[in-house]
Amino acid sequence: MKKLSFLLLSLVLLSSCSEKTQLTGSLMTLIKENQLPLEKIQFYNDNELFLERELNASDANVKSGKITIVNGKSINRVSLERETPGVLVKETKDQLLISFEAGAGEEKSLHFAPVLGERGEYFYQLVDESGSPTFSRLMYDGNKYLLYNKKKVRLLIMKSSFSGLKVNSKRMRGNRIK
Numbered sequence: 001m002k003k004l005s006f007l008l009l010s011l012v013l014l015s016s017c018s019e020k021t022q023l024t025g026s027l028m029t030l031i032k033e034n035q036l037p038l039e040k041i042q043f044y045n046d047n048e049l050f051l052e053r054e055l056n057a058s059d060a061n062v063k064s065g066k067i068t069i070v071n072g073k074s075i076n077r078v079s080l081e082r083e084t085p086g087v088l089v090k091e092t093k094d095q096l097l098i099s100f101e102a103g104a105g106e107e108k109s110l111h112f113a114p115v116l117g118e119r120g121e122y123f124y125q126l127v128d129e130s131g132s133p134t135f136s137r138l139m140y141d142g143n144k145y146l147l148y149n150k151k152k153v154r155l156l157i158m159k160s161s162f163s164g165l166k167v168n169s170k171r172m173r174g175n176r177i178k
Contacts, residue, residue, distance in 0.1 A: 020044060020083070023155040025114045025122030038088045043098050044156040049080040049110075049126070051138060051145035078140060083156070086110075095131060096124060098155065108141050112155050126153040 021027070023043070031038065055074040086100040089109045097109035114122035115133045128135040133152075137144050 019159055020156040021159055022046065023112075023124040023157050025124075027157070028114070028124070038091060038096070041088070042158050043086040043088065043096075044083045044158075045080060045086065045100070045126075046082070046154045046156050047149070047151040048082045049153050050148040051078040051140055052076065052148060053143055053145045076143075076145075078145065080110075080153075095127070096155070110138075110140070110153075123152075124155040 031041070053076050055076055080100055084100045086098040088096055089099045089104070089106055090097040095111050095113045097106055098112055099105070099109045101108050111127050111129060111131070112124045113127045113131050113133075115125040115127065117123040117125070125133055127133050128137070129139055136147055138147050139145075
């Protein structure tokens with residue numbers, strides 16, 4: 001019964017109008033049960049993200065983002081626009097390290113982990129390195145950045161990722177006393 005309701009939930013999620021859907025714990029279970037390679041799935045972020053850090057006068061170590069001057073201070077700003085494509089760099093425990101920059105490794109990856117959300121479902125959401133969804137600073141490219149975001153940032157995947165999925169189902173007919 002549990003598998004049947006899970007299967008129905010998955011089919012409802014996959015049959016809605018949008019071509020992208022949020023990555024949930026249920027979908028991740030479905031992906032793993034069907035041995036779909038996470039490296040072959042295209043990920044997206046559902047909301048924009050802004051990271052900033054103040055630069056010292058002697059700090060010229062800027063690899064990501066752009067520098068702006070605010071009130072005489074140099075600010076290194078990294079932004080991630082909504083629905084930017086990303087790829088899996090590494091999977092550790094329950095966390096997915098997703099890179100939204102070409103050729104980037106773990107140091108330029110963002111951590112996403114299942115976080116309890118609406119109606120008791122787990123959503124893969126941006127977390128810090130320790131796995132906490134409540135943070136104000138984030139490590140990125142070897143530096144600590146302040147997070148300027150009001151909305152949660154969650155992962156989206158293309159529904160076409162499931163196009164090759166084969167579901168075997170069987171209906172139990174019941175058993176009557178003779």
